[in-house]
Amino acid sequence: MKRVVGSPGTWSGVALRLSQCAFAAASTFALDSGFGYSNYSAYAYMDTVLTLQLVWSLYLACKDIFALRNKKDLHTPHDLLFFVVIDWALATLMFSGACASASLTIFFMWDVNLCGAYSRLACRQFALSVTLAFMTWLLQAASSFSGFWLLVSFF
Amino acid sequence: MKRVVGSPGTWSGVALRLSQCAFAAASTFALDSGFGYSNYSAYAYMDTVLTLQLVWSLYLACKDIFALRNKKDLHTPHDLLFFVVIDWALATLMFSGACASASLTIFFMWDVNLCGAYSRLACRQFALSVTLAFMTWLLQAASSFSGFWLLVSFF
Numbered sequence A, B: 001m002k003r004v005v006g007s008p009g010t011w012s013g014v015a016l017r018l019s020q021c022a023f024a025a026a027s028t029f030a031l032d033s034g035f036g037y038s039n040y041s042a043y044a045y046m047d048t049v050l051t052l053q054l055v056w057s058l059y060l061a062c063k064d065i066f067a068l069r070n071k072k073d074l075h076t077p078h079d080l081l082f083f084v085v086i087d088w089a090l091a092t093l094m095f096s097g098a099c100a101s102a103s104l105t106i107f108f109m110w111d112v113n114l115c116g117a118y119s120r121l122a123c124r125q126f127a128l129s130v131t132l133a134f135m136t137w138l139l140q141a142a143s144s145f146s147g148f149w150l151l152v153s154f155f
Helices: A011-032 A043-071 A079-110 A125-151 B009-033 B041-069 B078-112 B123-152
Strands: none
Touching: A011 A043, A011 A125, A043 A079, A043 A125, A043 B009, A043 B078, A079 A125, A079 B009, A079 B041, B009 B041, B009 B123, B041 B078, B041 B123
């Protein structure tokens, strides 16, 4: 079995998945604690994507730990293709959600300065959530690339 | 020389680059014809990225045509790596710009229904520009993937 840092069935892979879970959970928490976030499509969309990300990362972390404890090989082309396709799709969704929310937050904070005028708008929570979402995306992109690199090495 | 559809130094590559130019130019035109677009960070950012995309695609279209006419080989690892890195960076920027602008347009059109209340806001132009920007991104992603595929085949 080839060892690529961060790929499925390695301890670095487990660490990467657990970090994704932590960042996605923190980002969701920051977003959900902001008053009225669900009135804005971009934030509602990011919330959905973050939940998807959390479920997927948790599932893969469990699968990795199970495979490591039972010495099961997750590096078959069939398994890898499945992980890589979903990883890439999720990374794209995560990036689009983070960009969309960042755009709306910048609009509120700088373009129309609504945060100063309307103090109930939770701009700080939104900004924190967007930052954490970008970090989640970076970690997800790292997982996607290591899986993809491993998959390419089969051809 | 390997023939991968859409890769540098092929006629399909030229067609892809020229389509990118056409879509990027149309998207820029639609955006710039919308009143006050530069007041919004997301649209100003997309405008910059679209200009970058236009310049890059036009440069590569010219380079491809020159290489085809003079039977020059563009498939050296050094050339390809340069194209692929910039292609990927530009595809990421293009996607982030399109998502950011889409988020703001959806906010104007549906979340606060500002388009109905404030008729000077050029929502239709913005929506058209975002659609064209997403098409530009798809074409750019196609170029990036074909270049990347060719590069991987060297290893």
